Amino acid sequence: MRASQKDFENAMNQVKLLKKDPGNEVKLKLYALYKQATEGPCNMPKPGMLDFINKAKWDAWNAIGSLPKETARKNYVDLVSSLSPSSESSGRVDKEPGSESVVITSEDGITKIMLNRPAQKNAITIQMYQEILSALEATSKDDNSVITVLTGNGDYYSSGNDLTNFTNLPPGGIEEVAKTGSILLRDFVDCFIDFPKPLIAVVNGPAVGIAVTLLGLFDAVYASDRATFHTPFTQLGQTAEGCSSYTFPKIMGPAKAIEMLIFGKKLTAHEACAQGLVTEVFPDSTFQKEVWARLKAYAKLPPNAMRISKELIRHNEKEKLHAVNAEESTALQGRWLSEECMNAIINFLSRKSKL
Numbered sequence: 538m539r540a541s542q543k544d545f546e547n548a549m550n551q552v553k554l555l556k557k558d559p560g561n562e563v564k565l566k567l568y569a570l571y572k573q574a575t576e577g578p579c580n581m582p583k584p585g586m587l588d589f590i591n592k593a594k595w596d597a598w599n600a601i602g603s604l605p606k607e608t609a610r611k612n613y614v615d616l617v618s619s620l621s622p623s624s625e626s627s628g629r630v631d632k633e634p635g636s637e638s639v640v641i642t643s644e645d646g647i648t649k650i651m652l653n654r655p656a657q658k659n660a661i662t663i664q665m666y667q668e669i670l671s672a673l674e675a676t677s678k679d680d681n682s683v684i685t686v687l688t689g690n691g692d693y694y695s696s697g698n699d700l701t702n703f704t705n706l707p708p709g710g711i712e713e714v715a716k717t718g719s720i721l722l723r724d725f726v727d728c729f730i731d732f733p734k735p736l737i738a739v740v741n742g743p744a745v746g747i748a749v750t751l752l753g754l755f756d757a758v759y760a761s762d763r764a765t766f767h768t769p770f771t772q773l774g775q776t777a778e779g780c781s782s783y784t785f786p787k788i789m790g791p792a793k794a795i796e797m798l799i800f801g802k803k804l805t806a807h808e809a810c811a812q813g814l815v816t817e818v819f820p821d822s823t824f825q826k827e828v829w830a831r832l833k834a835y836a837k838l839p840p841n842a843m844r845i846s847k848e849l850i851r852h853n854e855k856e857k858l859h860a861v862n863a864e865e866s867t868a869l870q871g872r873w874l875s876e877e878c879m880n881a882i883i884n885f886l887s888r889k890s891k892l
């Protein structure tokens with residue numbers, strides 16, 4: 538059956554009312570069918586390879602080839618109707634509890650900052666960096682908060698920087714993204730350097746990239762024996778951050794730090810513990826129970842004594858750490874503009890059909 542112009546217009550309106558984000562793949566399909574239905578076969582010049590979003594749109598439209606306008610219109614209407622509110626789960630609220638990407642809770646003197654994108658292995662988006670930073674600033678001033686914990690929901694601790702952070706290009710292009718990314722990175726890591734109270738990582742599963750490097754700035758790192766520690770910076774055309782170019786050689790010696798930070802060697806939890814990056818490893822089956830029992834006991838210790846001891850242990854290093862952070866952030870700004878880095882990100886995103 539044909540779809541009328543009216544059906545097509547209704548479908549366009551329905552798209553705006555969808556409660557649930559249908560995901561990039563469907564959005565690209567909708568875009569392509571809309572363009573084909575209204576303009577016919579793709580008639581735009583191919584965008585440059587760094588213009589990720591427009592290139593993805595162009596690819597989707599171009600892939601439809603010479604599909605007749607009428608068929609594209611019908612396919613668009615059918616696709617929208619398969620996504621329409623009646624086929625969305627009924628009674629769904631706009632924002633389900635616990636649907637935030639970073640969940641912050643406070644109990645028994647413990648502030649828990651939990652990365653909550655389990656389906657994306659807790660990859661960290663730009664918004665998440667900002668939320669974690671704000672949470673750390675708030676909890677540092679909260680007298681009821683004695684210790685602060687960073688952990689992940691699901692099978693991963695975190696797969697590090699969300700590689701799609703590089704794809705939403707503003708008008709200033711990749712140069713602007715690299716500049717703002719470098720400032721964000723510097724502010725984010727500065728906040729860990731300056732955090733005044735005990736900061737604990739509860740590493741519930743594999744950790745990648747910045748999720749690993751930051752561990753050098755934590756006061757204790759408890760890991761499940763399922764956790765692994767991987768910093769594939771060179772493979773991504775990138776360089777070390779999170780002050781790891783300074784903390785890792787200090788913690789584990791230059792030889793082992795180089796294996797991780799330059800050659801991308803992945804460590805098991807027990808290896809990371811032997812190198813001094815992890816404080817203690819627990820069997821996964823008892824990990825949560827044992828670690829949280831211990832943290833509850835620690836949170837009952839006198840907070841001021843803990844804070845002053847931390848200051849005594851850390852203050853001599855702070856200036857150096859800030860300088861290292863500034864250097865690493867500047868180096869990465871340059872790296873993000875390099876062909877090595879672009880190619881690596883394109884490879885990952887095209888493997889996942891996100892381009």
Ligand SMILES: CCCCCCCCCCC/C=C/C(=O)SCCNC(=O)CCNC(=O)[C@H](O)C(C)(C)COP(=O)(O)OP(=O)(O)OC[C@H]1O[C@@H](n2cnc3c(N)ncnc32)[C@H](O)[C@@H]1OP(=O)(O)O
Pocket residue numbers: 656657658660661663666696697698699700701702703714715717718719721722745746747748769770773775778873885889
């Ligand atoms: C210029 C912009 C600046 C922005 C802001 C800057 C702020 C500071 C930046 C600091 C620099 C940080 C550097 C790093 O952290 S480098 C490390 C980056 N991470 C990675 O390279 C890991 C990439 N992911 C993987 O290799 C695999 O996904 C992984 C081994 C983690 C898991 O593999 P598995 O096969 O088990 O699972 P999937 O690959 O199918 O993953 C499931 C879904 O999750 C998505 N995913 C996973 N990790 C990421 C990620 N890091 N970024 C984006 N998306 C990720 C994956 O695509 C799957 O999604 P779909 O189900 O939709 O396909």
